[in-house]
């Protein structure tokens with residue numbers, strides 16, 4: 275083609291296009307050489323690839339994950355993947371994402387604490403949760419998150435979360451709902467317990483789903499269903515749109531939850547002047563504390579729903595997993611009853627609860643082998659490195675490009691034999707206790723034990739959850755002398771929604787104490 279024969283506008287256009295191409299070329303060479311220098315300086319090395327049949331889009335990986343989820347073996351098989359590959363960090367392409375998967379405590383410490391500011395929750399968490407949760411502590415990053423955290427943290431001090439009288443009220447309802455000597459699924463009751471106590475903590479009024487057969491007005495159901503929908507979206511990304519056929523119902527449920535909470539927010543806002551003139555109320559209500567700080571109605575609603583989502587299923591799942599084990603392991607049941615007998619039948623105080631060592635070891639062990647938040651991830655905001663996972667030994671630093679995802683597997687981390695010993699897969703609460711005979715100290719893990727995450731975004735409700743789970747467990751032990759499993763399945767099986775819980779719940783028969 276003879277360019278000189280083209281009209282002037284076309285010539286200018288071509289010139290511009292050529293210039294733009296040149297610009298792109300220069301920009302990408304500059305970025306490439308900048309990255310190369312960065313990688314050299316940090317001494318990063320290559321990370322093993324997972325050998326997928328489809329290395330570009332990982333279609334086989336996605337199909338495998340769907341199958342594993344259906345067979346309730348997603349966690350088990352992703353744990354095996356590390357062992358089969360013989361590594362603790364690998365990379366994988368899944369649809370449109372390039373992901374590094376790790377179970378290295380050193381990497382998790384850098385993401386969650388040391389380089390905390392270089393990592394965000396990622397687009398997905400924000401977009402998928404927004405229709406229900408708006409923006410609150412669980413769905414924001416940066417300054418917005420920091421503001422939430424500062425506003426909410428004072429509500430989790432000991433005097434608030436140690437309110438055992440309120441727990442006692444709801445646990446009393448739970449115990450009354452149990453027919454002795456007949457099969458009950460405690461899991462159903464635990465999910466009602468945690469929503470009843472969380473709504474009381476947040477709004478000052480409980481859903482009372484344990485006592486009213488339908489009287490809680492459908493909030494629990496709407497909230498659970500919305501959460502299900504979100505779980506589908508976060509797990510399957512673009513495919514979630516196909517799995518989620520109930521868009522209209524989702525919107526209806528979200529509206530229901532919003533109206534439910536707004537009712538309490540409006541009541542709180544109407545009391546604002548009164549609240550401001552009385553800094554020491556005789557009764558603590560979470561929403562009232564937010565009303566003291568802001569008049570933003572949506573903000574208060576969003577934060578309350580964020581807490582409810584973070585705190586409800588997690589604690590109910592922990593209780594379910596613990597009571598499934600208690601029904602299957604007479605040795606653990608007996609040891610726990612011996613520990614609880616030290617209270618001589620009295621309801622425990624907050625201090626006594628902390629002193630029940632075997633109970634704590636049992637909860638620790640449950641959260642180790644059956645972590646209720648088993649998978650998590652973050653997105654890098656800039657080019658960065660993680661300290662391990664590269665090179666033949668897997669001990670060299672690795673490079674993570676801006677915008678890429680690192681996901682971690684707590685389930686697999688908690689089963690590493692190099693940290694927990696050859697019996698890592700066994701449920702053995704004793705590993706957490708000092709052994710008076712051998713003088714062997716109990717486990718005191720650092721970043722290799724992460725049921726509540728660590729660093730700046732460590733779970734705000736850890737104390738609340740452990741207090742509630744401990745108190746419920748003690749009161750049940752004090753009420754019932756014997757337990758029998760009514761579940762033919764011997765082993766814990768995963769059921770993953772936003773949390774991980776035993777598939778069959780906790781089907782048991784409880785025998786009352788004599789007299």
Ligand code: HEM
Nearest residue numbers: 411584585588589592647725726727731733734735738739
């Ligand atoms: C056994 C029970 C629980 C477990 C295992 C658990 C675990 C976790 C984990 C792993 C995170 C980190 C999530 C992330 O950043 O990706 C988290 C965050 C959080 N949890 Fe919990 N949680 C439990 C109970 C609760 C309870 C009862 C509450 C409140 C009443 C609560 C409130 C929160 C909040 C507000 C956050 C967000 C903190 C932030 O991003 O700054 N959690 N939890």
Ligand SMILES: *[C@@H]1O[C@H](CO)[C@@H](O)[C@H](O)[C@H]1NC(C)=O
Nearest residue numbers: 453454455456756784785786
């Ligand atoms: C429940 O079963 C236990 C042991 O089998 C028995 O001693 C007790 O009387 C039964 N209690 C009720 C309320 O049926």
Ligand SMILES: *[C@@H]1O[C@H](CO)[C@@H](O)[C@H](O)[C@H]1NC(C)=O
Nearest residue numbers: 499502503506517518519520
């Ligand atoms: C989530 O996906 C599952 C299929 O994996 C489907 O059975 C369920 O109905 C979906 N939940 C919602 C709320 O759309």
Ligand SMILES: *[C@@H]1O[C@H](CO)[C@@H](O)[C@H](O)[C@H]1NC(C)=O
Nearest residue numbers: 631634635638706718719723
């Ligand atoms: C349970 O685990 C936590 C966190 O590692 C630890 O601080 C605590 O001492 C453990 N308690 C018992 C009794 O094992």
